[in-house]
Amino acid sequence: MNDLFVRIRFLLPSLPRAEKAIASALLENPEAITHLTLAEIARESGSSEASIIRFCKRMGYDGYSSMKEDFIRALAEGMEIHSEDIKVSDDMKTILKKVYQSNVQMLSDTLVLADDENYEKALDALLKAREIHFFGVGDAFAVCQLAYMKFGRLGIPCSVHSDVMLQMMTAGNLTSEDVALAVSYEGRSRNVVEAMKIAKERGAVTISITKMNKSPLLRYTDISLFTAVNDLTVGRDKVTRRVSDQFILDALYLGYTTKINKGYKKQLQKIQTVIDCNKI
Numbered sequence: 001m002n003d004l005f006v007r008i009r010f011l012l013p014s015l016p017r018a019e020k021a022i023a024s025a026l027l028e029n030p031e032a033i034t035h036l037t038l039a040e041i042a043r044e045s046g047s048s049e050a051s052i053i054r055f056c057k058r059m060g061y062d063g064y065s066s067m068k069e070d071f072i073r074a075l076a077e078g079m080e081i082h083s084e085d086i087k088v089s090d091d092m093k094t095i096l097k098k099v100y101q102s103n104v105q106m107l108s109d110t111l112v113l114a115d116d117e118n119y120e121k122a123l124d125a126l127l128k129a130r131e132i133h134f135f136g137v138g139d140a141f142a143v144c145q146l147a148y149m150k151f152g153r154l155g156i157p158c159s160v161h162s163d164v165m166l167q168m169m170t171a172g173n174l175t176s177e178d179v180a181l182a183v184s185y186e187g188r189s190r191n192v193v194e195a196m197k198i199a200k201e202r203g204a205v206t207i208s209i210t211k212m213n214k215s216p217l218l219r220y221t222d223i224s225l226f227t228a229v230n231d232l233t234v235g236r237d238k239v240t241r242r243v244s245d246q247f248i249l250d251a252l253y254l255g256y257t258t259k260i261n262k263g264y265k266k267q268l269q270k271i272q273t274v275i276d277c278n279k280i
Contacts, residue, residue, distance in 0.1 A: 004074050005030070006112040007059065009229050014214035018051040019058065026071075033071045038064045086239075102240045109228030110244040122223045123255045125205040130177035133170050133204075134160040135195045140183040143242050147181075147249040153271045154257070154264050164191050171195040176203035183245050184208065185227075187215025196220040209245050 005027065012023050025045040026033060033041065041064075042049045052064060061067040086095055126132060132151055134144035141162050148160040161167050168191075174180060180199035184192045187210040200206050200220040208221040211229050218224060227244035257264055 003112045004059075004070050006109045006228065010113055010213060010226065011058070013212060015055070015058075018047045019055040021045045022047050022052055022055045030071060030075060033068050034075065099240065103243045106228050106240055106244045107247055110226075110247060113226045113228060115226075118223050118225060119251070122207050122225060123252060123259070125179050125207065125223065126252060126256055127259055129179040129205070130157070130175070132156060132158040132179045132181065133174065133199075134158070134181050134183070135167055135171070135192050136160075136183040137162075137189050137191055139242055140185065140189070140192075140245070143183050143245045143249065146246070147253065150253050151256070153268055154260070155267045167191060167195045168198065171198035172202065174199050174202045174204040178204045179207060180204045181207045182209070182217060182221075184210050184217050185241055186210070187212045187217030193217050193220065209248050211241075
């Protein structure tokens, strides 16, 4: 699997119209670039040669020739596995295989998009934070709740709320010593965006986990951690999208535990003892 296709899919939603047409054409028929000239690609995609050159440079290449070479290498290595939608005719073995392949692809693609510097900044912000507060709605709330439980076991003051008013109140009470971490697939959830806006106005460090590199959420985000856009769907329902969110939060949590003093192990044991009292 070549990183090129992952990066094109990631940038696709935020590209100007002409470049979006080019990217879509290349993703739909990547083999075409191996035998078409610059002028022919422009004609096939309904764009101009200048737009293609701009697209190539946006992708980090000097020009069309260097991107074409990378495409040829990518095709030689083999295309990545695409998530297949679940069908009515699928038996459970087939469904298990499709879910597995989708999850593996999501994690692999998310790793390709990882900005090492941003991850280090996010970890540093969490380590310095007086309090950590998680914001998410719908299935993103479930991911935030799990992160809250993990960080909470370390004895770190943190919170997560499903109630919108509590989210706003929490954001309004943040200071420059705190971190607000949001999870939003498209970065357009009104309540989450508003909470992060308030948090940023209060001086908190804002971290967002999202698939979109251009969204309302990013206007109020100091540190962006991006997930892949490849997903398994049933109808319009995105099934595996939270796998990469959990992947990122787990990495931040484990990074956190490696940097703090060794006393966290005693803290975890203390909390586990309390939890065990509730077991039959």
